[in-house]
Amino acid sequence: MKLKLKIWRQKNADSKGKMVDYDIDNISPDMSFLEMIDELNEDLLRKGEDPVTFDHDCREGICGMCSMYINGRPHGPGDLVTTCQLHMRSFKDGDTIYIEPWKAKAFPVIKDLTVDRSAFDRIIQAGGYISANTGSAPDANEIPIPKDIADEAFDAATCIGCGACVAACKNASAMLFVSAKVSQMAMLPQGKVEKEERVQNMIAQMDAEGFGACTNTGACSAECPKGIDLKNIARMNREYFGASLSSQKIKA
Amino acid sequence: MSLDSKIPEGPLAEKWNRHKFNIKLVNPANKRKYDVIVVGTGLAGASAAATLAELGYNVKAFCFQDSPRRAHSIAAQGGINAAKNYQNDGDSVYRLFYDTVKGGDYRSREANVYRLAEVSVDIIDQCVAQGVPFAREYGGYLTNRSFGGAQVSRTFYARGQTGQQLLLGAYSQMSRQISTGKIQMFPRTEMLDVVVVDGKARGIVVRNLITGKIESHSAHAVLLCTGGYGNVFYLSTNAMGSNATAAWRAYKKGANFANPCFTQIHPTCIPVTGTHQSKLTLMSESLRNDGRVWVPKKEGDKRPPNEIPDDERDYYLERKYPSFGNLVPRDVASRNAKMVCDDGKGVNESGLAVYLDFRDAIKRDGEDVIRAKYGNLFQMYEKITDENPYKVPMKIYPAVHYTMGGLWVDYNLSTSIPGLYALGEANFSDHGANRLGASALMQGLADGYFVIPYTVGDYLATLPYEKVDIDHPEFKKAEEDVKNKIKTLLSINGKKTVDEIHRELGKIMWDYCGMSRTKEGLEKALKMVQELRKEFWQNVKVIGSNEELNMTLEKANRVADFLELGELMIRDAHDRNESCGGHFREEYQTPEGEALRDDENFSYVSAWKYAGDDKDPVLEKENLKFENVKLTQRSYK
Numbered sequence: 001m002k003l004k005l006k007i008w009r010q011k012n013a014d015s016k017g018k019m020v021d022y023d024i025d026n027i028s029p030d031m032s033f034l035e036m037i038d039e040l041n042e043d044l045l046r047k048g049e050d051p052v053t054f055d056h057d058c059r060e061g062i063c064g065m066c067s068m069y070i071n072g073r074p075h076g077p078g079d080l081v082t083t084c085q086l087h088m089r090s091f092k093d094g095d096t097i098y099i100e101p102w103k104a105k106a107f108p109v110i111k112d113l114t115v116d117r118s119a120f121d122r123i124i125q126a127g128g129y130i131s132a133n134t135g136s137a138p139d140a141n142e143i144p145i146p147k148d149i150a151d152e153a154f155d156a157a158t159c160i161g162c163g164a165c166v167a168a169c170k171n172a173s174a175m176l177f178v179s180a181k182v183s184q185m186a187m188l189p190q191g192k193v194e195k196e197e198r199v200q201n202m203i204a205q206m207d208a209e210g211f212g213a214c215t216n217t218g219a220c221s222a223e224c225p226k227g228i229d230l231k232n233i234a235r236m237n238r239e240y241f242g243a244s245l246s247s248q249k250i251k252a
Numbered sequence: 253m254s255l256d257s258k259i260p261e262g263p264l265a266e267k268w269n270r271h272k273f274n275i276k277l278v279n280p281a282n283k284r285k286y287d288v289i290v291v292g293t294g295l296a297g298a299s300a301a302a303t304l305a306e307l308g309y310n311v312k313a314f315c316f317q318d319s320p321r322r323a324h325s326i327a328a329q330g331g332i333n334a335a336k337n338y339q340n341d342g343d344s345v346y347r348l349f350y351d352t353v354k355g356g357d358y359r360s361r362e363a364n365v366y367r368l369a370e371v372s373v374d375i376i377d378q379c380v381a382q383g384v385p386f387a388r389e390y391g392g393y394l395t396n397r398s399f400g401g402a403q404v405s406r407t408f409y410a411r412g413q414t415g416q417q418l419l420l421g422a423y424s425q426m427s428r429q430i431s432t433g434k435i436q437m438f439p440r441t442e443m444l445d446v447v448v449v450d451g452k453a454r455g456i457v458v459r460n461l462i463t464g465k466i467e468s469h470s471a472h473a474v475l476l477c478t479g480g481y482g483n484v485f486y487l488s489t490n491a492m493g494s495n496a497t498a499a500w501r502a503y504k505k506g507a508n509f510a511n512p513c514f515t516q517i518h519p520t521c522i523p524v525t526g527t528h529q530s531k532l533t534l535m536s537e538s539l540r541n542d543g544r545v546w547v548p549k550k551e552g553d554k555r556p557p558n559e560i561p562d563d564e565r566d567y568y569l570e571r572k573y574p575s576f577g578n579l580v581p582r583d584v585a586s587r588n589a590k591m592v593c594d595d596g597k598g599v600n601e602s603g604l605a606v607y608l609d610f611r612d613a614i615k616r617d618g619e620d621v622i623r624a625k626y627g628n629l630f631q632m633y634e635k636i637t638d639e640n641p642y643k644v645p646m647k648i649y650p651a652v653h654y655t656m657g658g659l660w661v662d663y664n665l666s667t668s669i670p671g672l673y674a675l676g677e678a679n680f681s682d683h684g685a686n687r688l689g690a691s692a693l694m695q696g697l698a699d700g701y702f703v704i705p706y707t708v709g710d711y712l713a714t715l716p717y718e719k720v721d722i723d724h725p726e727f728k729k730a731e732e733d734v735k736n737k738i739k740t741l742l743s744i745n746g747k748k749t750v751d752e753i754h755r756e757l758g759k760i761m762w763d764y765c766g767m768s769r770t771k772e773g774l775e776k777a778l779k780m781v782q783e784l785r786k787e788f789w790q791n792v793k794v795i796g797s798n799e800e801l802n803m804t805l806e807k808a809n810r811v812a813d814f815l816e817l818g819e820l821m822i823r824d825a826h827d828r829n830e831s832c833g834g835h836f837r838e839e840y841q842t843p844e845g846e847a848l849r850d851d852e853n854f855s856y857v858s859a860w861k862y863a864g865d866d867k868d869p870v871l872e873k874e875n876l877k878f879e880n881v882k883l884t885q886r887s888y889k
Contacts, residue, residue, distance in 0.1 A: 012800065030525040032636075038530055038751070045749050045793060045804065053801055055318060057491040059531045061632065062416055063322040078635075085635050110462060111801045118439065121319050125431040129424035130383045134303040134701045137374075137381035141338060144392025154385035154410060157417060161321055188383050 328415025356684020486758025685833025
């Protein structure tokens, strides 16, 4: 396959970026998208040009590190896949492919296609946990958890924190990411003790990071590589309002 | 010289409890006077960092990824073993211990393995308390599945994403401690050297991967939780960034490196499609619970699998190992796949694949049941291969997956440098010559949650509170060494890319130090790797500068270390004149082609000591004593 690539190049956080054209040949349909970028980078390197910097690690769709905005979609044209799971058989010979970084105020570009997603870590630090010191746990079978609840919590817990939801949203909202964690823990009996504080603190941090508001377009869920359901947002809103009305522990 | 493993006195089942009572404690008010560095944030690192911070120590944690949540433990699929015996099927701490020692082909340390089995039950409790959504029965209780090398069901799982759920659990606990300020987190930061002052580890030198700045961090103890070295082989199931640099720097500062030739080739991975391939994808071992492995009986049979009738199929694992069948341990399954492919019965265009077939399981249980168990794995397979495994059998082939070898540690997880510890895959201690499925997650979390919090205290209690200043000459020298190495890499400006050289290294290692090894092959490989290393330092092309995010430079630094470590793996494989577990020397096999151990001469841990760049490393030994398990020829028939 022969392809025309248009890639966002930006030297560092302080400089201005631009789209740059590259031609690439001899691409096999069995290659993954990132292997195609590897080929391009090997070519650039041999020519003495700076390779395209991008985040990637596990290359099997679970670490959440890869993050490319391909032809106007986070993680490209496939459904329920990350960029590293996208294969070149999804494209045709002669195609032009636009490759950009996640675009959101809360995810500033570090270099080329690499962005800073540490805002997500700070949201988890604000409350995305159950306070359980090592050693204090009762026997694991002490609290039976109905299978449907365990399964539902699991579905929410599969979020990989890649940020595609933010990249897909016209408001760059992080509601799907935050709600997945809030839901997982609010549903499980272990997480109920702290559920009111958790939802309020996480949402406060989400707002402080500069993510936008949710207008229920559903783009986040449609583009989520793990198919995190929109109903998590509804559940988070319910938890949030409930907590605002009842909680004695509201922080100013 | 023989190494002291510091195994506590007493009967096996009492060692750990006695040891916990006998070791020194640091009182709660004094814990805040000690700083601990944790390198790596996978299961071992995240659990250690969180737990030490809960106890009151000041923790600095480092990872090269953009977030601690992305460490490669996240990719573990199948599950985590624990001797809970919730299934009432005869499991016990002793049985898990026994299975692990046997599975490791009697090359692990009894006392460590027993402790691992003992704390395994606490891990499950801890993870459930954190909100890890393990699979459950309709009654709400936890469910289990079976893994290779065991005849009980003791594997806890969260669909095919167990590693993800466990890591996110540990990450959440870490995040809680970051918010309290007890953990200071340094993402996108790579450790490039360990600093030893007066014989004790006192800190590390790191590179900020965004700015390139070289910085020193001082502490009272350093924990390396940096994973394995499977990427020496270029192609493996490891993440692209997984590397051995931290462990290798420790080795060059005096820590012994143990059993480097013990590498695990996992039997069920998606076969290679071409030279563009950048990594290999594992299909969880749990699939062997329901999938049946076979090849056509006729050599070169090119018919589509579904057109080959049953009597023309060779279900070779079920035929050769009737009692364990498709659930033989990984080394046995991998070697047999290689053997049938070497006989020309392999499938796929390359002839380097065997079938893993779910036809009978789907007929028995229905597609929905199989989907519920393995849905995400089937989906992953289809995404990569464009084939539907509900309709046609999967094609699989072995691939490098895990390294049992690693930094030598004593019972306290201390390396041979006091104050420097190694946890999880980075150490060598628990899996012998072959790791059983679902035991890596168990070991990482055992080390981090339940072992190191005790043993590091025993060491810290002997230290004064004062830290070594980062202006100390040893810190300055380590910084200079790191800077000089980077300068050299950037100045070579040769013709070959880092990936080209890495790929060549991987091919040498796979051909001569992979699933089967010979004396002659290893001798040839040693020369080839030495030549390649020379070429690397004369002809590698690294461009850009240090003062920026420079992916090529990062990779070059890692491959430089892989080239040296590869050589040590070859030396170790050459030295070990026996076959055991994943180490198969063709000269040493039973008439049936099974690994033939030599317990009289090789019942030891080979712990290599660095002697200088121009000298051969020195082999030191820890003799293994088996007081509880009788050494026998491993049989899964």
